[in-house]
Amino acid sequence: METMDQRLVSTWSNVNSSVPLSFVQPPECRPGKVTNPSTKTIPLIDLGGHDHAHTITQVLKASQEYGFFQVINHGISKDLVEETLNIFKEFHAMPAKEKVNECSKDPNGINCKIYASSENYKKDAIQYWKDTLTHPCSPSGEFMEFWPQKPPKYREIVGKYTQELNKLGHEILEMLCKGLGLKPDLFIGELSENPIVLAHHYPPCPDPSLTLGLAKHRDPTLITLLLQDQEVHGLQVLKDNEWIPVEPILNAFVVNIGLILQIITNGRLIGAEHRVVTNSISARTSVAYFIYPSFSRMIEPAQELVDEITPPIYKSMSFGEFRKNFYEKGPKIEQVLHS
Numbered sequence: 001m002e003t004m005d006q007r008l009v010s011t012w013s014n015v016n017s018s019v020p021l022s023f024v025q026p027p028e029c030r031p032g033k034v035t036n037p038s039t040k041t042i043p044l045i046d047l048g049g050h051d052h053a054h055t056i057t058q059v060l061k062a063s064q065e066y067g068f069f070q071v072i073n074h075g076i077s078k079d080l081v082e083e084t085l086n087i088f089k090e091f092h093a094m095p096a097k098e099k100v101n102e103c104s105k106d107p108n109g110i111n112c113k114i115y116a117s118s119e120n121y122k123k124d125a126i127q128y129w130k131d132t133l134t135h136p137c138s139p140s141g142e143f144m145e146f147w148p149q150k151p152p153k154y155r156e157i158v159g160k161y162t163q164e165l166n167k168l169g170h171e172i173l174e175m176l177c178k179g180l181g182l183k184p185d186l187f188i189g190e191l192s193e194n195p196i197v198l199a200h201h202y203p204p205c206p207d208p209s210l211t212l213g214l215a216k217h218r219d220p221t222l223i224t225l226l227l228q229d230q231e232v233h234g235l236q237v238l239k240d241n242e243w244i245p246v247e248p249i250l251n252a253f254v255v256n257i258g259l260i261l262q263i264i265t266n267g268r269l270i271g272a273e274h275r276v277v278t279n280s281i282s283a284r285t286s287v288a289y290f291i292y293p294s295f296s297r298m299i300e301p302a303q304e305l306v307d308e309i310t311p312p313i314y315k316s317m318s319f320g321e322f323r324k325n326f327y328e329k330g331p332k333i334e335q336v337l338h339s
């Protein structure tokens with residue numbers, strides 16, 4: 001039987017000169033040869049401005065119109081951003097057996113994982129051109145004993161980085177609350193206390209027109225904060241039936257609205273669909289910070305956004321139930337969310 005270190009895309013992709021059949025997307029999902037890429041961009045917001053009310057308006061507008069935006073002047077140091085990207089690049093460059101070994105410290109196999117393609121590898125008919133390392137990263141430090149210890153500074157850098165992202169995530173959530181007329185502290189505590197980090201690695205691919213690094217999806221999060229490779233393109237957002245590339249911007253974070261926030265805002269904000277395409281020249285690394293509730297927390301439309309004229313359009317369910325549905329149903333999850 002194939003072991004995880006053998007399965008990782010980075011283990012075999014540099015010795016294969018063609019795309020294995022199990023990685024060839026069906027024609028309707030393939031990116032194809034892009035001859036005329038969109039010149040549109042997602043909004044860019046400067047969080048360092050002095051007019052806070054104006055920043056809130058911009059964040060809300062971008063969330064409503066695109067569900068995606070980039071932020072600069074966010075208060076996180078350039079050095080920490082660089083160290084974080086580098087530590088994950090170094091992790092993915094380690095020998096395959098060592099990577100698997102560093103992700104095997106939890107005897108239950110839950111609180112730190114490395115996998116090829118997607119978490120649903122066995123269920124997916126077609127595989128995706130990437131490897132992912134993921135683990136919880138709550139500010140309390142819970143489960144840190146299961147994180148990798150190699151490269152040697154992993155825990156120090158990723159610990160510092162995820163503390164900072166927790167603060168930035170809450171600042172953005174608070175702005176959205178103010179913009180939508182919700183209690184500013186609505187997302188403090190149980191609704192956001194279970195964040196996870198996912199470090200994706202997309203190796204170069206011999207034929208990017210046939211493959212995807214990540215399928216079209218909406219995130220199962222409140223919001224996602226993404227640090228993308230500072231040079232290599234790959235992320236695309238679907239807007240008005242057109243795939244818009246998300247430009248890598250030095251020291252910027254990409255922010256996107258997830259399905260949980262779509263439910264809590266009763267559809268006032270909609271998670272944007274996005275995907276990742278591969279390229280034949282450079283490996284791409286991205287680091288996603290997913291803001292998740294605790295598993296027992298009920299997820300439902302906020303009272304303030306529901307009345308007789310605007311009834312709840314989504315059912316209530318615990319985050320645990322939501323996440324199970326997400327992994328079982330994939331993109332069809334929205335069918336089970338509506339009331």
Ligand SMILES: O=C(O)CCC(=O)C(=O)O
Nearest residue numbers: 198200219235276286288
């Ligand atoms: O790698 C990227 O740019 C996007 C990752 C992503 O969409 C995700 O982790 O949900």
Ligand SMILES: [Fe+2]
Nearest residue numbers: 217218219274
């Ligand atoms: Fe995503």
